[in-house]
Amino acid sequence: MLIDLQALRRVYHMGGSEVVALDELDLQIPAGEFVTIMGPSGSGKSTLMHLLGCLDRPTAGRYVLDGVEVQALQDLELSRLRNQKVGFVFQSFNLIAQLSVSENVQLPLVYAGVRPPERRRRAQELLDAVGLCQRQAHRPNELSGGERQRVAIARALANRPKLLLADEPTGNLDSKTGLGIMKLFEELHQDGTTLVLVTHDPGVAEWSDRVVRMLDGRVESDTSVRLREAGASSGEWREVG
């Protein structure tokens, strides 16, 4: 298992009252799987994403990421883990406006302590892979939404993470551009990257192997999808098991 969550709790304190965002959540994700997480807002999807991405620590319970007990780590080790094993893709791209495309992609490598020439070489490769090799020197605000998301994906992949987390990656894109991004994710999945994707869009969910539905901080349903193997292309999806 790449991800193993056991009885995971996350409680927020807001002005005296407690908000239980995650309530004794159990979830296992094997390496190489493409999982979609769905659910209404307030169901704990974002909290789960932040915990999976090592941006946050659980109040109680156990989280093992690639053999590392995450709940016990201090900031420095947590940051290192985030840097090495996790890549984030956000709905609003979250590129740094002052830096060029190439510099944005290099940023995780900066924190990983990679030397500048190697950094530039890797950024070039990554941008080639997402089809943006001529855009390296541009600023993010000179790119279209789809291009920005490709840069963000290149950045997320910079340290060859085992886990790629995406929070509504197509939410700010038109459907055609979104399709391109999903194809990119599909390629990454084929290459063996574990993908966890949060979305409201059932059309996005149909690309994945497995759909986890959440409600009130718990897993409501957990279904495997066998869409592409079945050769269906209608957009309808069939649940198995």
Add this chain to the structure above:
Amino acid sequence: MMRIGVKNLFLHKLRTALTMLGVIFGVGAVIAMLSIGEGARRQAVEQIRLLGTNNIRIHHVELGGEAAAAADYRYSPGLTAGDEKMLRAKLPTLCALSAIRFLDVSVQRAGHEPAGVVVVGVNDEYDDLTNSRTRRGRFISWLDARYARRVCVLGAEIARDLFGVQDALDRRVRIGEEEFLVVGVMERKSVATGGVLEMRNINRDVYIPVAAALKRFTDPDFPDRVDEIAVQVSDAASVVPSSRVIDRILEKSHRGVHDYEIVIPDELLAQSQRTQRIFNIVMGSIAALSLLVGGIGIMNIMLASVTERTREIGIRRAIGASERDILGQFLNETLLIALAGGLIGIVLGAGMAFAIHLFASWETVVSPVAVLVSFGISASVGVIFGLYPARQAAQKDPIEALRYE
């Protein structure tokens, strides 16, 4: 990391420049203060060296009005060559002693008369007293002094003015109406002008035996009068006690008339350094205040910058920056501002020091130590006032920061 810092600073040129201002003025004041202090110190040391160390100077004081009448009444003739002889007899432990008589007479050779010459009557111990040496020939000898010989020793500049590149030794010059034989030429001495002790350019001195000065250029009213008696004692500790003894002896022989004044150059310098200290405190306070204001300015801007860049902090954290990385990034930027301000301040301070040198003709020296100290101060300001904003940045919750609009 560094490049990102530099980039951010260039992005807000005006803001950065304004932020630096306090540090610039603070460091400028520090540099100006230190360079004035260092200049004054060097000048003092230089003057001490010229006057000779462990010196006591007894000046003749011209009395006026009632005091003059009282002096007449008590038959005090002012400072005389006799005082020198008496001090020598009563205080055999003194290292060196010389009566000094300044003459206002012309010096010429073959009709050429250089300006700004001071003819000084001294005895054979004067060169030891003032740490001076002859470059050619010899100084006034005991025999010259004893027999009031018409010999002279030329200061370096005067020798050049009168003889050019020729050798002045054993040639004659005309002093007043008399012919004097040149027996020596002094080494050139660097002369610090201005400062606490008014110094004449001793390279334009012409030395003759004091006895000759008194005999050939007699002041009919005061035939034995000298202007100064210079005394050298063996070590610094005995300067003040010796001066007291001398005072007592002279008071007695002058019958209580204070027509003389005892000056200790070392004391004068100590005094001037005390004055310097007050100046240093004032300048130091200005510098400290300016640096404090500058530091607060930097902190203020950095706090604003941290808030402005909350989202960026969130992104960096998500990508793998630790709290320490973020702290380092913002501390780096503050340090950069402070050091750049410090650098400009050093240039400004050096400029101020130069301007002071030009307009107030104080000697100023921008020493490497002062530059290092200033750099240290700017770095400290950067760290001290950068730490709080940088901590604020580092301690931001990454998730909150990512949501920040």
